Amino acid sequence: MTLVHKFKMVLLVALLSVVFLSGCTTLPKAGPDTEPAIRQQAELVPEGTELDVEVYDPIEGFNRGSYRFNYYFDKYFFLPIVKGYQFIMPDYAEDRVSSFVDNIYEFNNFTNNLLQLKFKETGITLSRFVLNTTVGVAGLWDPSTHWGLHRQPEDFGQTLGHYGVGHGPFIVLPIFGPSNLRDTTGLVTDAVAFGVAGPPAWVDDDTTTLVFTGVAAIDKRKRVPFRYYGSGSPFEYEQIRLLYTKKRELDIAD
Amino acid sequence: MRPWLTSIILSLLLGLPTAAMAVDKPYFYPYVNPLEATVMELPPYYHADIPEKVPTKTFKVYPFPEREIPKVFWYEDGLICSLTYQKKEAPLIFIIAGTGARHNSPKMLNMQKALYQAGYHVISITSPTHMNFIVNASSTMTPGHLREDAKDLYNVMQLAMAEVKDDIKVSGYHLTGYSLGGIQSAFVSMLDEEKKVFDFERVLLINPPVNLYTSVNILDEMLENIPGGINNFDAWFDNVMKKLAAAEKEMGYFELNGDYIYKAYKRFPPREDFLAALVGISFRTDSASMIFASDVMKGGGFVTPKNVKMTNSTALTPYYIVANRTSFEDYFRQHFVPFFQKSDPSLTEEKMIKMLSLRSIEPYLKSANKIGLMGNEDDIILAPGEVGYLEQLFGARAKIFPTGGHCGNMNHQDAVDFMVNFFAGQEG
Numbered sequence: 001m002t003l004v005h006k007f008k009m010v011l012l013v014a015l016l017s018v019v020f021l022s023g024c025t026t027l028p029k030a031g032p033d034t035e036p037a038i039r040q041q042a043e044l045v046p047e048g049t050e051l052d053v054e055v056y057d058p059i060e061g062f063n064r065g066s067y068r069f070n071y072y073f074d075k076y077f078f079l080p081i082v083k084g085y086q087f088i089m090p091d092y093a094e095d096r097v098s099s100f101v102d103n104i105y106e107f108n109n110f111t112n113n114l115l116q117l118k119f120k121e122t123g124i125t126l127s128r129f130v131l132n133t134t135v136g137v138a139g140l141w142d143p144s145t146h147w148g149l150h151r152q153p154e155d156f157g158q159t160l161g162h163y164g165v166g167h168g169p170f171i172v173l174p175i176f177g178p179s180n181l182r183d184t185t186g187l188v189t190d191a192v193a194f195g196v197a198g199p200p201a202w203v204d205d206d207t208t209t210l211v212f213t214g215v216a217a218i219d220k221r222k223r224v225p226f227r228y229y230g231s232g233s234p235f236e237y238e239q240i241r242l243l244y245t246k247k248r249e250l251d252i253a254d
Numbered sequence: 255m256r257p258w259l260t261s262i263i264l265s266l267l268l269g270l271p272t273a274a275m276a277v278d279k280p281y282f283y284p285y286v287n288p289l290e291a292t293v294m295e296l297p298p299y300y301h302a303d304i305p306e307k308v309p310t311k312t313f314k315v316y317p318f319p320e321r322e323i324p325k326v327f328w329y330e331d332g333l334i335c336s337l338t339y340q341k342k343e344a345p346l347i348f349i350i351a352g353t354g355a356r357h358n359s360p361k362m363l364n365m366q367k368a369l370y371q372a373g374y375h376v377i378s379i380t381s382p383t384h385m386n387f388i389v390n391a392s393s394t395m396t397p398g399h400l401r402e403d404a405k406d407l408y409n410v411m412q413l414a415m416a417e418v419k420d421d422i423k424v425s426g427y428h429l430t431g432y433s434l435g436g437i438q439s440a441f442v443s444m445l446d447e448e449k450k451v452f453d454f455e456r457v458l459l460i461n462p463p464v465n466l467y468t469s470v471n472i473l474d475e476m477l478e479n480i481p482g483g484i485n486n487f488d489a490w491f492d493n494v495m496k497k498l499a500a501a502e503k504e505m506g507y508f509e510l511n512g513d514y515i516y517k518a519y520k521r522f523p524p525r526e527d528f529l530a531a532l533v534g535i536s537f538r539t540d541s542a543s544m545i546f547a548s549d550v551m552k553g554g555g556f557v558t559p560k561n562v563k564m565t566n567s568t569a570l571t572p573y574y575i576v577a578n579r580t581s582f583e584d585y586f587r588q589h590f591v592p593f594f595q596k597s598d599p600s601l602t603e604e605k606m607i608k609m610l611s612l613r614s615i616e617p618y619l620k621s622a623n624k625i626g627l628m629g630n631e632d633d634i635i636l637a638p639g640e641v642g643y644l645e646q647l648f649g650a651r652a653k654i655f656p657t658g659g660h661c662g663n664m665n666h667q668d669a670v671d672f673m674v675n676f677f678a679g680q681e682g
Binding site for chain 2: 026027028029030031033034035036037038039040041044045046049051052053054060061064065068071150151152229232233234235237238246249250253254
């Protein structure tokens with residue numbers, strides 16, 4: 001448990017430092033010689049137009065700080081670990097780990113498909129878990145997809161969205177990345193459900209759970225090609241914010 | 255938005271037929287529609303046979319070490335270049351990326367691999383229109399002026415060589431670039447005739463515009479394919495998303511892989527106006543980044559207020575909205591020409607438009623036998639008559655493929671063969 005406590009402490013310190021470093025103001029600092037731009041939004045966009053790119057973002061100062069923190073966290077901590085993992089592991093073994101991790105997390109797909117009363121998808125998810133755990137040797141392989149039983153990813157953020165909960169303020173979570181109030185609630189709920197009633201509860205061994213959580217985090221980061229400030233655009237934050245919001249709308253609509 | 259939005263929509267909505275079609279010689283290109291040829295990725299079947307991985311390392315150069323970089327660009331530190339290296343002595347080819355592209359854009363990576371395989375060292379240089387170049391390596395911080403950009407590029411090439419000279423043995427120099435990088439190569443080559451630092455042996459212009467101003471306006475006008483214009487982008491985008499959702503629903507699952515994309519593509523073939531809008535959006539997104547970076551670096555006044563301090567937490571959304579509603583024409587008239595008029599009051603818009611053209615260095619291009627051209631008959635950035643002009647200008651040194659759109663066929667086996675033979679001095 002001490003290791004878990006230590007990790008939680010580190011997370012807390014990281015979070016707090018983001019809050020303190022970020023400051024509050026997001027407006028540029030004007031001086032006595034400031035002059036307006038030749039081209040301005042008020043003249044280019046008809047009054048009253050609501051643009052999707054203006055995602056509700058009341059804690060933008062914090063979010064931008066958090067986004068920056070994630071850049072450094074990735075660069076100096078997370079990605080070197082991922083790189084080391086990829087260096088040590090043969091590609092074939094990495095794929096087995098990915099299948100295994102996906103199979104364990106079918107738990108959340110199952111609960112959320114069920115909560116949304118998507119019975120067909122719930123059935124598919126259950127069949128996948130049974131098949132992959134048995135024929136797929138504890139989930140190391142994924143024969144289900146091969147047989148046309150595709151993954152039915154659902155999370156609690158989607159479940160909330162399904163029942164009409166709006167996305168709420170945009171939030172950039174330290175380490176986890178772009179989110180919003182609805183999806184953060186979903187993330188926490190899924191994690192709690194997973195811990196209390198899911199595979200960790202079945203195994204009931206802290207060390208195993210800790211190792212799994214660590215490996216799963218590395219495996220998931222490995223599979224996401226996204227790099228903070230990798231787009232080469234000064235507007236990356238705006239683009240990610242819009243794209244995240246739209247992507248989730250699409251996820252929820254299905 | 256190019257890397258995120260466009261590529262995602264593209265890969266989601268459009269596909270790449272992987273099925274082989276009857277092909278060998280003569281040149282055959284699977285997309286007859288020039289927009290499709292430009293937007294869609296070449297199906298793997300036609301890909302040039304190039305290695306999957308080549309020895310490459312990145313490094314940084316600092317043309318202006320004293321320059322104070324505004325805090326809003328806190329993540330910018332030096333111009334990133336890459337070197338693809340041979341173990342033994344070999345000639346070196348500089349390649350200049352197209353508009354908004356970096357040293358490691360997909361097209362650049364393909365060229366690195368093809369040229370490495372042919373036995374060359376390669377130094378890849380980010381486009382002067384990219385934020386990384388504007389912030390770190392541009393003397394005017396106002397990209398688009400071909401002569402000024404050529405000076406900056408030439409300077410970067412020398413710094414890059416100084417950086418790698420201990421690691422590789424170089425027996426000679428060549429130069430190439432695609433799209434905007436193609437026309438820039440011509441101007442860099444001309445500068446080199448005078449300075450003789452590299453004394454390029456061969457220079458290949460790939461899909462260059464004849465006149466930058468004309469071509470960019472063609473790209474800009476493609477945005478008119480969004481019904482209601484850019485202020486109606488949200489509705490257009492929502493519609494795209496809805497179709498995506500419908501596709502997902504109908505197919506019963508969603509995956510981001512070639513097989514899924516191909517199935518989706520066959521069921522929902524993209525329309526012409528959709529493809530054109532995508533090209534327009536992709537270009538505008540790159541140009542918005544360029545315009546913002548240029549403006550901020552020079553103290554603002556165009557799309558951002560003049561003399562304000564932006565920090566690493568400043569909300570940029572209002573400027574993003576404005577920059578996305580700023581055409582090249584606006585940039586040209588309200589920012590670009592006035593800036594260069596400061597140092598040359600006799601400069602007019604007409605004069606400047608003429609300067610942004612291969613025609614302005616026509617005598618040099620006619621006489622320089624080292625320069626070759628690779629283009630496409632159906633290149634969407636060329637105005638009527640411009641292909642004919644290129645053929646007449648370069649004569650036997652021009653290779654024009656009948657199809658391929660704008661840079662769509664760069665990784666086609668025939669194009670790669672031509673490129674490699676050109677540098678080996680055995681084209682034709």
